[in-house]
Amino acid sequence: MKKIGFIGYGSMGKVILDGFLLSGILKPYEVIISSRTGSKLECLKNEYPEIEIAQNNTITSMKSDLLFLMVGTSDVKNVLEEIKEFTSDNTHLVYISAALTMENVNGIFQGKISKVMPSLTSKVLEGVTLICHNSDVTIAEGEYLNCLFNSIGISKVINEEDFDVGADITSCSPAFISQIFMEFAKTASMNSGFSIKETEEMVIKTLYGTSKLLSEGMGFENLISSVATKGGITEEGLKVLDEDIPATFKKLFSKTIKKHDTIKSELKEHY
Template identity: 40%
Template sequence: MKVGFIGYGNMGSIMVRSLLCSGALDPENVMVSNRSATRMSSLKEHYPAVEQTTDNTVVARKSGLIFICVRSDQVDEVVREILPSLDPLAHVVLINGGVSMAEIQQNYGLKISKVIPSVTMEVGRGVTLICHGQVVEKGQKELLENMFGSVGPVKVIVEDCFDVGTYMTSCGPAFVAAFIEEFAEAAVRQGSFSRDEARAMVTETVLATAALMIERGKSSEEICHSVATRGGITEEGLKVLHRGLPSIFDEVVRVTLVKHEQS
């Protein structure tokens, strides 16, 4: 079965490259369409067997599993464009949190799933969120979940959970990266370390802390307790974080959910 990708932008390209690199997809069974052929030039260089086109209907006609990797405001137009070329049994996958699966399924009668991947799939880590429409067959569900299971954990959810789930998994890498940057910059302002040194130390600390939680099963509370001695410097720093972070993250959640509803 051919697997087709319509759109080769930021997330589309990350998905294609990651799934090919993991071995989940055979290049000879992959098709990619994009309005600009030059955007796909690096893909052709690394995976010459991947079929490329600028015609979305070609992908629709040849593929049994089709990922629509365009902006939310372009999804309906793309679906209407490819609909006459689709096999009635084709499995169509959306990667936009702001597009309603129920509406697409109701309007066009398609077998629809939604996938929200993370940029961290490039390194084989990070949670992929998946939701399946009512008429998606069991084999189609398993194929999609196993495919993304090759590049990190998969969590199957109901569609109403995508907004908060996306905040944690898809938006999360940007929030964590911003935290690392601000943490490092605060150290740089004290004049002891260069920006590169501080960033490297904080990044390694975040990685090591995550490893303690994942590999050793330690909770955040246990790690804080093991580091922060009573009356020590870590305890003072944690007091500042506990005062400020809850309201900051509440506001981050609020604005992302508002934007999600508007998209």
């Protein structure tokens, strides 16, 4: 019986595989994994003794129909060259390098390819994983992959051309959000007798509650109108945000999209 293979166990690979195992969508005996740094797998093996640790990537490839390539973008080409002769027509390759196009990958591996972009929030079984499939992936194979990622949040199948902005929204935004509210907490501390630790704790708790209200269907506009009374303090603060935030986010997306394009151009030359 073929297994589900994982090549690489870096930070995002660990988030994905550990999430699949924690959610129960995958059983340890179904998994085979190899990594350049074997020591990273010792704790995984101790926690899940039934997982098969392969000596090299070619063994993982031969034993898997569904194969997750969880290595860094700079390593993808070398790994593809290493394993391509040990895959089959049934191999469904899944990789997580957002800037690497499926056309790039298809230049080395001709077959079923899916690109996925999970988020750090998958670590707590929340957030959105973006997915796109090439035309060789069957409906059943696509649905199974979507099901796997639904176990660590929700999956959203998109067109590849939307991956850049999509990644900014889902994968990059935990850092953007943290930066915004870290500065908010710092400034609150400077204007009060609260320590930074106290303001951060209050902001985080409030952010958590706000997220719950939004996720339960309250919506951005309804939430704002529920808090901001006409002529009140919140409304005064919102005026400042209305003046400054649109230009900030316009600049943010301009910068990130330009960086996406630069990286993709460099990768295209490499492939």
